[in-house]
Amino acid sequence: MKLAEIKDVLRCEVLTGEDSLAMEVETVVASDGMSEILAFAHPGALMITGLTNVQSVRTADIANVRAMIYIRGKRPGDKAIELARKSNIPILATSVGMFDACGILRELGLKGGM
Amino acid sequence: MAEELLRKTFEIRGRDFDKAGETAGGIKEILTEIGVGSSLIHRAVVIAFEAEMNVVMYAAEGTFTFVFTDEEIKLEIADKGPGIEDLDLALTEGFTTATDKMREMGFGFGMGLPNIKKNADVFNIESEVGAGTTVSATVRLDSSA
Numbered sequence: 001m002k003l004a005e006i007k008d009v010l011r012c013e014v015l016t017g018e019d020s021l022a023m024e025v026e027t028v029v030a031s032d033g034m035s036e037i038l039a040f041a042h043p044g045a046l047m048i049t050g051l052t053n054v055q056s057v058r059t060a061d062i063a064n065v066r067a068m069i070y071i072r073g074k075r076p077g078d079k080a081i082e083l084a085r086k087s088n089i090p091i092l093a094t095s096v097g098m099f100d101a102c103g104i105l106r107e108l109g110l111k112g113g114m
Numbered sequence: 115m116a117e118e119l120l121r122k123t124f125e126i127r128g129r130d131f132d133k134a135g136e137t138a139g140g141i142k143e144i145l146t147e148i149g150v151g152s153s154l155i156h157r158a159v160v161i162a163f164e165a166e167m168n169v170v171m172y173a174a175e176g177t178f179t180f181v182f183t184d185e186e187i188k189l190e191i192a193d194k195g196p197g198i199e200d201l202d203l204a205l206t207e208g209f210t211t212a213t214d215k216m217r218e219m220g221f222g223f224g225m226g227l228p229n230i231k232k233n234a235d236v237f238n239i240e241s242e243v244g245a246g247t248t249v250s251a252t253v254r255l256d257s258s259a
């Protein structure tokens with residue numbers, strides 16, 4: 001599924017990576033636990049999280065996450081966005097909560113890590 | 115004998131959450147530049163990040179030594195800190211002494227040391243209460259996932 005479609009269904013704002021919306025993602029890792037993301041993310045996954053510190057982007061980079069969505073209307077700080085830009089990880093932000101974001105994307109055919 | 119091709123050391127400061135992860139990020143860059151396969155990089159960098167975060171969260175300071183040979187990636191993280199009383203317990207998935215603040219930051223799931231062990235071909239941890247902890251992990255270049 002294209003990031004651009006995900007952006008539309010979750011009514012996301014694009015915080016960085018506007019020019020990467022054509023990228024495809026197939027699997028999703030959703031967690032507020034960084035070690036959990038490192039343990040379960042498939043390479044190239046979309047990461048959904050409510051954690052907005054620099055380590056969230058660090059974790060995404062290390063887990064080879066392809067793109068990130070911050071949920072519940074959360075916004076990462078400038079440092080996090082800067083690191084995402086450097087690491088070529090597009091960041092989207094939605095006001096939708098974790099359960100609904102995951103449910104909507106799952107219905108559209110995206111898969112988890114199991 | 116394995117031939118040592120590259121050695122680098124990094125200092126890690128305890129409680130410095132702003133910089134936390136920079137060492138692991140640096141190691142990812144080095145390994146990517148060398149051209150190591152992506153699954154090996156992934157394993158080495160997960161180990162590096164979890165070990166680095168543990169120093170940041172629990173210790174006063176630490177030294178991270180990265181050694182690349184023609185056979186393996188060796189990571190050694192030695193800290194000056196409180197040490198670990200019960201290593202078996204610390205290695206149990208889910209065990210944590212992280213504070214609420216650390217948990218709010220997304221850490222403290224008790225998965226770091228298990229993640230390190232799982233991703234390493236050789237893993238060793240030594241600790242002395244009141245002195246510090248040393249984690250050593252090796253990823254062999256000829257190993258798969």
Ligand SMILES: Nc1ncnc2c1ncn2[C@@H]1O[C@H](COP(=O)(O)OP(=O)(O)OP(=O)(O)O)[C@@H](O)[C@H]1O
Pocket residue numbers: 035036164168169171172173193195196197198204205209210211212220221222223224225226227228247
């Ligand atoms: N370098 C260290 N110095 C002192 N204690 C440590 C150190 N590393 C780990 N520990 C102890 O072992 C416990 C388990 O560590 P582990 O990395 O597995 O989980 P965590 O750090 O608590 O959570 P997570 O890694 O999921 O964020 C820690 O809570 C801490 O009590």
Ligand SMILES: [Mg+2]
Pocket residue numbers: 164167168222225226227
């Ligand atoms: Mg840890």
